Amino acid sequence: MSNIAAKAKELLESNAVQVVIGYEVGPTGVVRPAFVTDSAKTDSFIYNENCLQNLAMYLTKHEVKHFGKMGIVATLPVMRSIMMLISEQQVVSENIVVLGISDDGKLLDFADLSVMHAHIEKSNLGNPTKDQERLAELNKLSIEEKFNFWEQELSKCIKCYACRQSCPMCYCIRCSTDCNQPQWIPVQSNTQGNLDWHVLRAMHLAGRCISCGECGRACPVNIPCHLLTMQLADQTYNYFKVHAGTSQDMKSVMSTFEPNDKESFII
């Protein structure tokens, strides 16, 4: 899209940013992320319906951060990831320029984060419709059927951790999974260890998942692991009326509490 290229060129020329993160078409015709530091090379930027990857995960990578200020092409999930990263003090808001993309693919002009905040507030913050439908379907199953479903799905897991690597919220430099004292997650792939890993991942993303579905797209064996985090995103809203990534000073759901949190299962 030419106006993304023009905007990126303008930002790089005026030295407002040192790198722009966007999408381009790779040599095999597949959309891939692009990191442009030269204002003469911004023409490769595109935006179409195949540009699904959540680019916000690159904002916390030191290889990208060392360029300096970053411009980023951001659809709604990316904007929410950015808000979440700022609220968790992982990204400095002054270092980010957001090239927002509206739901119908138009370039939005965000003068500062408050404008982006207003845009996010106006948008639909629930899970994507097709995932929400799938959640509803799964929730209708009996307990044995659910267990069989997940046992079968998770037995495919090869422990490549693509779900972790693709997630903008999984930014820990040393994941507890990589520690072997204590070894919470077995290194080899087996169904029970895979289940433990996916429980751990979903629990660590409870109240933080911004429902982009990137983990499910990244999975090489097509485990719908995004449904686990989306279920918790859904329940976070049910119980605590919080949508992750809506404001830059939101409090983490799992590290705060209200004395009158309601539950019905503790006797």
Added chain:
Amino acid sequence: MSDFEPKVVAFVCNWCTYAGADLTGTSRIKYATNVKIIRFPCTGRIDFMLLQKTFSNGADGIIISGCHPNDCHYTSGNFHAKRRWIMYKELMDFMGIDMNRITFSWVSAAEGARWAEVVNTTVSRVRELGPYVAYKKMVNTHIEEEVTNE
């Protein structure tokens, strides 16, 4: 199934439920011996991964218990734990892990009789449910696979 004795592991906080369980003993109240108590500094310390490990190591049921809300020795540990359990329960329900096998409760240091009741009801419920076959089967699959590979 009559000779099935459920294995139940209890994760309790040091300040309320552990003291409560102590009181059960000093009050000479009898309760099911299927429970193995593990003492924690606070319910806020009880990591959900411990519960996962408990089931994978062959437990049939779990009890988690701590101070009543507003009674936490560390002021807010049990409130944090409550939020975590809400999320954990929702995730377990979604993944088809039987939440009837896990009891969450608040038992204070003065509630010796209540601790006996919590243990007895949990043990009898797990006894009715039988051994956690589905989970054990999943755990055993890879052990069998490894044995055959060797």
